[in-house]
Amino acid sequence: MSPPIRIVHYLNQFFGQLGGESQAHLEPRLREGPVGPGVSLQEKLGQQARIVATIICGDNYVAEQEERAVRCALELMQACDAALFIAGPAFNAGRYGLACGAMCTAVHERFGIPALTGLHEENPAAEFFRRSRSLAIVRTGPSASSMRQALTTMAALALRLGRGEALLGGEAEGCLPRGVRVNVPQTELASQRAVTMLLRKLAGEAFKTEVPFQPPPLVTCAPPLADLRRARLALVTESGLVPRGNPDHLPSLRSSRYASYEIGREDQFEAGRYETIHAGYDKTHALDNPNRLVPLDVLRELERAGAIGALHDRLYTTAGCATYLEKAQAMARGIAQELRAHGVHGVILTAT
Amino acid sequence: MRCGAAMAKELEANGLPTALIATLTSVAMMVGAPRIIRGAGITHPVGNPDLPEEEERKFRRALVEVATQALTTEVQAPRIFDWVAPV
Numbered sequence: 398m399s400p401p402i403r404i405v406h407y408l409n410q411f412f413g414q415l416g417g418e419s420q421a422h423l424e425p426r427l428r429e430g431p432v433g434p435g436v437s438l439q440e441k442l443g444q445q446a447r448i449v450a451t452i453i454c455g456d457n458y459v460a461e462q463e464e465r466a467v468r469c470a471l472e473l474m475q476a477c478d479a480a481l482f483i484a485g486p487a488f489n490a491g492r493y494g495l496a497c498g499a500m501c502t503a504v505h506e507r508f509g510i511p512a513l514t515g516l517h518e519e520n521p522a523a524e525f526f527r528r529s530r531s532l533a534i535v536r537t538g539p540s541a542s543s544m545r546q547a548l549t550t551m552a553a554l555a556l557r558l559g560r561g562e563a564l565l566g567g568e569a570e571g572c573l574p575r576g577v578r579v580n581v582p583q584t585e586l587a588s589q590r591a592v593t594m595l596l597r598k599l600a601g602e603a604f605k606t607e608v609p610f611q612p613p614p615l616v617t618c619a620p621p622l623a624d625l626r627r628a629r630l631a632l633v634t635e636s637g638l639v640p641r642g643n644p645d646h647l648p649s650l651r652s653s654r655y656a657s658y659e660i661g662r663e664d665q666f667e668a669g670r671y672e673t674i675h676a677g678y679d680k681t682h683a684l685d686n687p688n689r690l691v692p693l694d695v696l697r698e699l700e701r702a703g704a705i706g707a708l709h710d711r712l713y714t715t716a717g718c719a720t721y722l723e724k725a726q727a728m729a730r731g732i733a734q735e736l737r738a739h740g741v742h743g744v745i746l747t748a749t
Numbered sequence: 750m751r752c753g754a755a756m757a758k759e760l761e762a763n764g765l766p767t768a769l770i771a772t773l774t775s776v777a778m779m780v781g782a783p784r785i786i787r788g789a790g791i792t793h794p795v796g797n798p799d800l801p802e803e804e805e806r807k808f809r810r811a812l813v814e815v816a817t818q819a820l821t822t823e824v825q826a827p828r829i830f831d832w833v834a835p836v
Contacts, residue, residue, distance in 0.1 A: 704817070725751075726755055743820040746769050
């Protein structure tokens, strides 16, 4: 029997058992053997592969200084003599997913070994990395409740990659489709398939295109403000900043609701009177000074100095954590309608 | 974070120039928010907890002024308005 495939596994601070969001600033570190979900991944891999080391890094550390994080992780990996790299799975966790994608890409480029991660299709990293040839992305559920299934698929693909098999990275393999076209022998000519498809379409029956078309995302930019000194600006945030006690019971994640709060008489957000309900980051800095989330103090300064015309007297807020895109769009349409009705010309929007 | 980028994109499409202050600028670009300003950190997009209070306020003001300038700037496609932290 050939020696087991040597694998290095990447985890964030949470799955790496270093702590929650309060530890998201931690720099990369290496642990021998499997950690956390790596233990059950190892069980599924069996004798044919061995997780020799686990690299753990805080999500905020990667998000805020990706180059440094990647460089450090690559250095840690030098001595591991790995034949395969696995990151996550990160499910629908945005920063973690982006970290997994960045690490996989860097490891593949530096060491020339295959890299594999697991993401939910709504993870922003999925859109970012799915066309990359540097990694394969296993399709997972949105949360860690789908861990077992994700690890089963990832272990199976890992063994295939480790044996030197090429993956197409397509749906049939349990991956997020890469949009790569491959030649597959067909028994029917293209013309026959096209006619069959057309007939099905005309008959109102289900059909499946062989070339899915993805329209490029359209971006409509608003015209700029002509004169800042006459402009009425509004503050909008998805940081989850709310008056203490969260009077409207806004949800902490997967929200489809926003609320607005009177700030017309406030010079700044006073610590103790505001809090954040966002489920995705450590709240220490925000609770100490909520103006770090939404810059009300500074906008008042600018208003008094005449640098801006006026500040709209309501704050619009939601917690943008694992939010579905269409919900975010719908909330923004609602906010836009309210703002325009109040004669607002421009928006400062802070995001965490 | 992606939620904020999608909201900024939609506000812009509804005619409101919107300065999005967010740390993961790569995601903001991918989603297609037109006016992007790099935030100072995930947990403090417009703050710097390492600075003394008054210095931090100045830091925030400088960052917000980049945002207000972005609002008066014509853009045709998503763009990052960069700034350098004062040493």
